[in-house]
Amino acid sequence: MGQVGQARVLSSPALPQAVPRRSSAFRRNLPRAVVYGLLAVGGFIFALPLLWLFSTSLKMPGHEFVLPPEWIPNPVRLENYTEAFRVRPFALFTRNTMVILILATAGTLITGSMSAYAFARLRFPGRGILFGITLSTLMLPFVVTMVPTFILFKQLKWINTFAPLIVPYWAGGGAFNIFLMRQFFMTIPYELEEAARIDGAGFFRSYWQITLPLAGPVLATVGIFSFIHHWNDFLAPLIYLSSPYLQTLALGIQTFRGEFGNQWNLLMAASAAMVVPVLLMFFFAQRYFLRGVAMTGLAGR
Amino acid sequence: MATVAARSRGRWTLRQREALAAYLFLLPWLVGLLVFVLGPVVASFLLAFTSWDLLNPPQWIGLGNFDKMFSGDKLFPISLYNTAYYTFISVPLHVVVALVLALALNLPLRGIRFFRTAFYVPSVTPAVANAILWLWIFQPEVGLLNVALGAFGVPPQRWLFEAELAKPSFIIMSMWASGGQMVIFLAGLQSIPEHLYEAASIDGAGAWRRFLHVTLPMLSPVIFFNLVIGLIGTFQVFSAAYIMTGGGPSYSTLFYVLYLYNNAFKFLQMGYASALAWVLFLIVLFFTLVQFLVAGRWVYYEGELKR
Numbered sequence: 001m002g003q004v005g006q007a008r009v010l011s012s013p014a015l016p017q018a019v020p021r022r023s024s025a026f027r028r029n030l031p032r033a034v035v036y037g038l039l040a041v042g043g044f045i046f047a048l049p050l051l052w053l054f055s056t057s058l059k060m061p062g063h064e065f066v067l068p069p070e071w072i073p074n075p076v077r078l079e080n081y082t083e084a085f086r087v088r089p090f091a092l093f094t095r096n097t098m099v100i101l102i103l104a105t106a107g108t109l110i111t112g113s114m115s116a117y118a119f120a121r122l123r124f125p126g127r128g129i130l131f132g133i134t135l136s137t138l139m140l141p142f143v144v145t146m147v148p149t150f151i152l153f154k155q156l157k158w159i160n161t162f163a164p165l166i167v168p169y170w171a172g173g174g175a176f177n178i179f180l181m182r183q184f185f186m187t188i189p190y191e192l193e194e195a196a197r198i199d200g201a202g203f204f205r206s207y208w209q210i211t212l213p214l215a216g217p218v219l220a221t222v223g224i225f226s227f228i229h230h231w232n233d234f235l236a237p238l239i240y241l242s243s244p245y246l247q248t249l250a251l252g253i254q255t256f257r258g259e260f261g262n263q264w265n266l267l268m269a270a271s272a273a274m275v276v277p278v279l280l281m282f283f284f285a286q287r288y289f290l291r292g293v294a295m296t297g298l299a300g301r
Numbered sequence: 302m303a304t305v306a307a308r309s310r311g312r313w314t315l316r317q318r319e320a321l322a323a324y325l326f327l328l329p330w331l332v333g334l335l336v337f338v339l340g341p342v343v344a345s346f347l348l349a350f351t352s353w354d355l356l357n358p359p360q361w362i363g364l365g366n367f368d369k370m371f372s373g374d375k376l377f378p379i380s381l382y383n384t385a386y387y388t389f390i391s392v393p394l395h396v397v398v399a400l401v402l403a404l405a406l407n408l409p410l411r412g413i414r415f416f417r418t419a420f421y422v423p424s425v426t427p428a429v430a431n432a433i434l435w436l437w438i439f440q441p442e443v444g445l446l447n448v449a450l451g452a453f454g455v456p457p458q459r460w461l462f463e464a465e466l467a468k469p470s471f472i473i474m475s476m477w478a479s480g481g482q483m484v485i486f487l488a489g490l491q492s493i494p495e496h497l498y499e500a501a502s503i504d505g506a507g508a509w510r511r512f513l514h515v516t517l518p519m520l521s522p523v524i525f526f527n528l529v530i531g532l533i534g535t536f537q538v539f540s541a542a543y544i545m546t547g548g549g550p551s552y553s554t555l556f557y558v559l560y561l562y563n564n565a566f567k568f569l570q571m572g573y574a575s576a577l578a579w580v581l582f583l584i585v586l587f588f589t590l591v592q593f594l595v596a597g598r599w600v601y602y603e604g605e606l607k608r
Contacts, residue, residue: 046477149341
């Protein structure tokens with residue numbers, strides 16, 4: 001039951017405990033107003049840089065540095081976006097990013113859920129030790145494996161291909177995702193599977209037809225984490241992709257900067273275009289996302 | 302289970318078939334663990350004792366790399382200092398900011414989801430877009446920060462262009478991304494059983510004492526988790542410095558992993574870079590172990606509820 005308790009939905013509306021209960025209406029409302037005020041000010045400060053980003057992305061060249069700052073661009077110049085896409089092959093960068101992202105995420109979901117299923121559901125010698133090793137790799141700084149991994153891919157002649165950015169994700173998808181999915185699988189009642197097993201279903205069928213269909217929320221969570229990771233990833237493409245035709249969005253925007261350093265409006269438009277999908281992703285998948293964090297159980301008892 | 306066991310086919314028992322299935326399910330991860338984790342860790346350890354430019358065969362130089370690090374190389378102590386400075390200020394600060402935010406965002410107020418999103422979104426902004434945005438906020442003449450501070454009569458600062466201010470600038474920027482830890486704190490706060498607060502209230506505890514005696518102890522494993530993960534992550538700060546300053550001015554933002562990256566991929570000193578990686582590994586391991594040792598004194602695990 002402890003597992004189920006940890007998988008509580010974060011955004012559930014019933015959170016009565018934190019508010020101090022006071023007698024008079026005035027004393028009850030005053031702290032509330034203060035908190036609202038502080039949240040509004042804080043939220044504004046946190047949102048300010050992004051508002052500034054979107055505002056600048058719509059400005060005329062030369063209007064970026066006007067003092068006092070112009071929050072609402074006048075005139076609004078939507079062409080910044082089309083122009084940014086023209087001066088650099090952003091359509092190609094987007095395509096490259098999507099190819100890597102989709103294939104890597106598929107690998108993470110398939111091989112990660114297989115590993116998680118074995119750790120959550122099957123008994124085999126060495127399970128405890130293997131799971132312990134898996135978890136301890138979470139603490140390993142990535143730079144330790146960075147150089148030998150680069151050399152390995154260089155020997156395989158995989159530099160300047162997408163393979164180094166995709167293939168490793170078909171090898172289990174990383175300890176964090178395995179851990180996350182395992183935690184969720186443990187919350188699915190075992191009886192369902194047992195019934196299927198008695199009906200003659202093998203291990204693969206009970207994984208594929210019983211466990212996975214019930215694991216939608218955690219698969220969505222891992223998918224979202226994976227999307228954001230690959231969309232934002234900078235270091236790995238930087239190391240493995242130097243050909244201009246293979247660059248991802250993260251790299252593309254960076255190279256953009258050196259050459260067109262003065263065209264802030266275009267640079268901001270390109271950056272804004274890269275932020276928007278992540279914002280939409282977060283906005284629509286917020287529930288899964290927060291739930292995934294709660295589900296690791298790391299954040300709970 | 303007995304009925305199932307009775308149906309086992311051939312000479313394999315159910316136990317054996319289950320174990321076989323498990324290893325097949327785990328095959329991709331076992332390969333990954335060997336090829337992408339354990340293999341590279343061993344290789345990195347061996348490379349640390351060599352000199353290798355990728356073109357000629359690696360040469361065994363014993364402790365040469367470590368010798369260089371601790372006596373010859375001036376940039377190694379600088380990068381270590383920069384990273385320690387950044388880590389030991391920003392990690393505790395992050396935890397405090399994230400905790401305060403989470404406490405506020407846990408209140409049952411109308412529209413609280415909107416606020417949660419506003420505070421969380423900066424931490425999922427792509428690193429590159431983020432860096433470009435902040436380059437501009439820190440811009441000395443017309444940047445947002447100087448304009449805002451100017452309204453309060455603060456004279457303009459040169460932020461990223463001044464060695465003394467460059468690291469604090471990075472710390473300010475990193476605060477903006479406290480949302481990641483905030484979400485973890487929120488999850489932790491919501492799993493504190495309500496009856497503890499009720500019991501404390503009946504005993505006459507006010508809001509502050511409930512925080513001190515219920516929230517903090519119950520949340521201590523989460524604080525611990527955020528400190529450990531935060532430290533491991535912050536020691537490896539890279540992208541922002543690579544994009545925004547390239548390590549300058551006068552090496553003041555040459556962080557450890559940036560220096561390691563330069564050695565590996567700019568100067569092609571794979572052996573030296575591996576040695577640097579292992580030293581970082583040992584440093585991170587040391588501080589993680591220290592945190593685990595100290596944890597016994599302040600982290601409260603509600604044992605009987607643990608699975």
